[in-house]
Amino acid sequence: MQVEGSFDQDIDTITDLAVVPVLKVLTMGALGTILAHPKINVISPMTTQLLSKLVFTLFLPCLIFTELGAAVTFENMLNWWFIPANVILSTIIGCLVGVLVALVCRPPPRFFRFVVVMTGVGNTGNIPLAVIGAICHTKNVPFGSNCKQVGVAYVAFSTWIAVIIVYTFVYHMLEPPECEEVPVSVGGVDEEEDPEVQLLADGEEAAEEGNAHPSVLEAEWPGLRDVTAENEHFRIPVLRQLWRGMSMTSQASVLSDDEELTKKVSCMKEPKMMRRLRKVAKRTPLEHILQPPTVASLLAIAVSLFPKSKGVLFGIDAPLGFVDDSFDIIATAMVPCIMLVLGGSLSGGPGKSELGLKTTIGVCVARLLLIPMMGIGVVQSAEYLGYIPAGDQMFKFVLLMHYTMPTAILCGAMASLRGYGEPEAAALMFWQHVFAVFSVTLYIAIYLNLLSYI
Helix, strand or coil: CCCCCCCCCCHHHHHHHHHHHHHHHHHHHHHHHHHCCCCCCCCCHHHHHHHHHHHHHHHHHHHHHHHHHHHCCHHHHHHCCHHHHHHHHHHHHHHHHHHHHHHHHCCCHHHHHHHHHHHHCECCCHHHHHHHHHHHCCCCCCCCCCHHHHHHHHHHHHHHHHHHHHHHHHHHHCCCCCCCCCCCEECCEEHHHCHHHHHHHHHHHHHHHHHCCCCHHHCCCCCHHHHHHHCHHHHCCHHHHHHHHHHHHHCCCCCCHHHHHHHHHHHHHCCHHHHHHHHHHHHCCHHHCCCHHHHHHHHHHHHHCCHHHHHHHCCCCCCCHHHHHHHHHHHCCHHHHHHHHHHHHHHHCCCCCCCCHHHHHHHHHHHHHHHHHHHHHHHHHHHHCCCCCCCCHHHHHHHHHCCCCCECHHHHHHHHHHCCCHHHHHHHHHHHHHHHHHHHHHHHHHHHHHHHCC
């Protein structure tokens, strides 16, 4: 599908198109931070949680359903195959860069996998939607009259594969390291064994959590802490236990004839590797993949693939067109609300982190500056190979945005879920979103310049 538009703007116009949209997004986020300040307290912690739930369960699904459903056709689905492929490719490239960052910056050994993930997996959902919405809400829209619809459709089509990556690859990469915890003693008595001390600590922690805004890690998964509290098995290191089991089996002594016969019969029933893979799949939270935004994407695709069902909901003469119009009205609240939530979540500052200044700078530089440069080469190569629809500038722009965004907030949510590097994830998210104001502006200007001469 091609997008109408003219790219004859001069350098000043392209600069305005890069700076002004980011300033719009920044203004909405800054309002959220100001209104969430304790002295103002217009957006209280409870309000932030409610807004986050509304965005996650209502506003974002409505936006995805209306825009993706109106744009999808069977032919478009065939032409869009490189969008999910690019998400996977950007993750692979980002993780390879993350390995280099970890080797150069040398974080504490327990954070090696954490650095790889936080460098490699970018945000393909809320922030790109906000940026594209701001770009399309300008006088000289660079991508034509259908800028917003097509841009949102492309971003929505990339979210489902990103969610699968987070709930499978990222989930197991952020497996907590096994370590023995030494209980802290107070006055010669273990804190865990003193009910009065434990009760006082729990009360102070509950009061502190009740007066604090939700962490930025919960911006895309409201109710994350409730899920974590109810499912302690998320914090059990699965892969390491299975690997240890394989090692112990390979190093075991020679078995007796009866034991060996039993082992052979067991292997005939189900190979060991298949049994271990089944255990890994069982411990993977696949049920959380079907979140409201993902369900909205699947429903939009299912309805729009068939012209008759699409004609019932989408179009001027659609019998149920009022449903689509209602969803469209609700969806307009998504961008301002998510930016208010993000601004309120960042109001608490970066917090404590054991990652180290050198590693924090390394992750931010790699994620915000180096990976976008590689993305330009990937997208240019894909166009040369014919993987990108000819003349579709928005398609290329969305592909480039996959490499430009900060770390996916869901990666931080996974760190919290697995109990592995949650403070470090919150600190990285804070600094990346602060510096992304400048890096995203720079690269949008570069991208628009590239697109203007293609």
